Amino acid sequence: MTTTDPTVPATAAPSTPALDAEVRAALDAAVSQLAEGESRWAKMPIPARIALLGKVHSSVAAAADQWVDAAVRTKNLDPDSAYVGEEWISGPYIVLSSLLALQHTLGAIAQGKSPIADAKLGTAPGGRVSVPVLPANPYEALLLHGFSAEVWMKPGDSEKAVRASAGLGARTPTETDGVGLVLGAGNITSIPPLDVLYELIAHNRVALLKLNPVMDRMLAPYSAAFKPLIDLGLLRIVTGAGDVGSYLANHPGISHVHITGSAATHDVIVWGTGPGAATRRAAGTPLLAKPITSELGGVAPIIVLPGAWSKADLRYQAEHVVTQRLHNGGYNCIAGQIVVLSSQWPQRKAFLAELRSALARTPDRAPWYPGSDVRVGQACTSYPGAEKFGASGGRLLVDIHAEDDASTLLTTEYFSPVLGVIELPGTGQAFLDTAVDTVNRDFVGTLGANIIGMPSTIKGLGAGFENALSRLDYGTIAVNTWTALGFLTPGAPWGAFPGHSLEHVQSGIGVVHNALLLAETEKTIARGPFRPFPRSALHGEFALFPKPPWFVTARSAKKTGRLLSGFAAAPSWFKMPAIFISAFRA
Template structure:
């Protein structure tokens, strides 16, 4: 369908008049459809990625968890929202803390009993400017939002968020990589199409779509250049997420990290840096260390092992990834080339660049591929001396403002809590993860995702998506977990991961206690599995 006809299908004013009870019915239908068509989504996603790679690196469960779970989790969150609205009130936060004169931290997750079990050591909050104020989505004005789908994931989360959080009708344009999955999403979303609140246009309709004067806003996920071209062609406000060079700040401990702790953190970083072939907007790209940290060499050695041996091969399918890797290798000919699973799979080599000088190519460019760099700063190997300088480096010398992570052991954290909280405040990033990976902020509908670059040079994007509780003036999202959290994603066994992925997909579309028991029980059993690749 062309863009004009797709917009013609929409009735935005009618949607604003749709009752909370009717919206709940639609959400339940969509969740049932995800259960019905989930395997079709996974098949289309893995077929696309493995077809580009020429190797079976993306399993059916891996593709299913990537396509189904984010959308199903958003549907479940929206159900909670509208159940509360039906009861005559907005869902409330867990707590609100005043950070400074005009900043507040609003703790929003986990709230539900099942979430508290699954994420027992996690606390997630949004930081807002000014007195906290919620807006009932039913009271937001009618409008039409164009959602331009990303190429690195086959789930248009922004579609659901625009419809159910922003009260707007949506026309969705897929990325050309995801045209097949989009056809399946159209089947899943048929209840919304029947309500004239959602339509789909063809992948080649981007230019015509973005200049249509009937649009209220445009949601875009992709490259900075494309976002700038859209902004120059239209006056329609663009809410965009364009990636960046995400830091992972490694805080030197007041005490030495144990061997187990070092290996755990190395595997956590390796898992997320490699996941989806590096086409992961929240992946850590630049590790920020102190050159005086006594355990720096031990940590980097553990990271090499984690990247090359402990975690399986992941392939780069995203267009242009090989060229990006080549540009980093040209800039750093001494970079290490690590070959997981003996290099038997194409496009799976990992480039590790250590000892990078600030201000170099690796700090001013985004990889979005299997490249990871380490920058050892000339800063003391203690939290008080290191963290403020590391934050300043991240703010001033790394490309973009999308996502950041801080890894700090529990003893050091307890002794330097004020220093840590100041670092969280000072980091000019839309997402800050403490002892967690920022990708999970993106996946949490209670939180926000976006560069929030208002008033700055355009790199990572402006505005944000998400915000289930509908607070105004959100500055950033903050997720924290324990240093050795059992919830960390550690990809060390293919069968265990596939079991977890399949169970998560089942629970997401049918969140029963039985499915949660299967998920958690199998996770405990599979934690004892040894390497199987």
């Protein structure tokens, strides 16, 4: 969920002027300390690693208030705003949940078992094995009642092979892989620590985390939260501009680079800048002489299946779509950017009216990510008919008509509050198939795709719907929920659809999160209820979940997010009632 400003590389080219000698010496020392930490990590058996993750879990819980306070100041939020709930849920909550999941995985490995030895694996179209990842325990079954997620493995893998390969580097703890450089995201505060944990557990690499300058305020809370790793020399955290990132990426003591950011930044690191960059790319000779993995965002579609929706359905799903665009102010790599509607849907105009209403009534927040106003201005230039919403007019709705050229909208990750709408012909299966073909072919990026449709509509499509999911080339696909649910699910791999190359990187290479340490995954399918409780029950959906606390219109999000983080810090059934009471006040 993440990315840096696509127009401003966070890591400069190797031609950047040399760093000050004192800065270089400090960075060299950090790399040397991590090399010593690698030896320490190689000697640490799995039970000791589990205990260490337990200490980190405690220190993250203790630093949670400091963490969220720093995030609130970074994003210029009113401390009393409901938007503070986003910082709890996408910050300490997911990190605490992931630490618990990783301890569980390592516990299975310590017993000589596969992390999914006890999982009931399923099947998916095309000969795929599916692995359930949500709910992962009885707590999640109640907290996220009505939501589910499963990982689809690559076609042809057998259940036996999937179980046997789970565990990745944790199965061979003495075989470490050097010092990894993590170039941290500048938007969601859980991303850098989660990337560090994946380096450490999945790949046996100690980590040097270089913060995006936007996140410099997070240095203190991160240092407190991850003190157990820092004390053992398994983690170092540094700040600085692009020259620091460039120096470290090309440092001989760094064995691997992982970046969460934009494709433009990735390409500067890999190919350099100037005329030589194109030559190197064409020849397949990268300037970066070490492996690099990445999560780079993209243009995420929201495919809306036509059906006979009630007025309440139209209003709720309009808020759902607006949430996918405006969460975190619009600065998310998986922010839904383009709504794909059927031109033959009788309720198209009614839905767009609700969409405009939701854009207008969602509480305002000041733009906080660098370059946002510039990118909104670029969208206005490309689409002068764009409708403006919010007190400052900074939210755009670009309704593309037949005579308009949609190509810029489909190929530009705006990373700002710009929401587009396109129309495609057809109804039923014909519309869905056309939508899948269109987003696969024309949209930039393969990180996440969303589908919204009535349960009766999806049921009516039958196998055709599941086959459409199998044809969607995205790393996470959300059905009646947002792909952010996949991001928040510790056991779900997070990253682009597999198969990209350095030359055509799209949304990136490799995955993170993936607390079950599954090997060779293809995509995650997350599903949720079409309606919130109690309307869900009235219409035959078995889902007790109210309006989700991540909705931008959820009035009780701040309290719910804090309660969820407190629960993840020390899970207990006794904490459930307060969470539900707060959630139902959304």
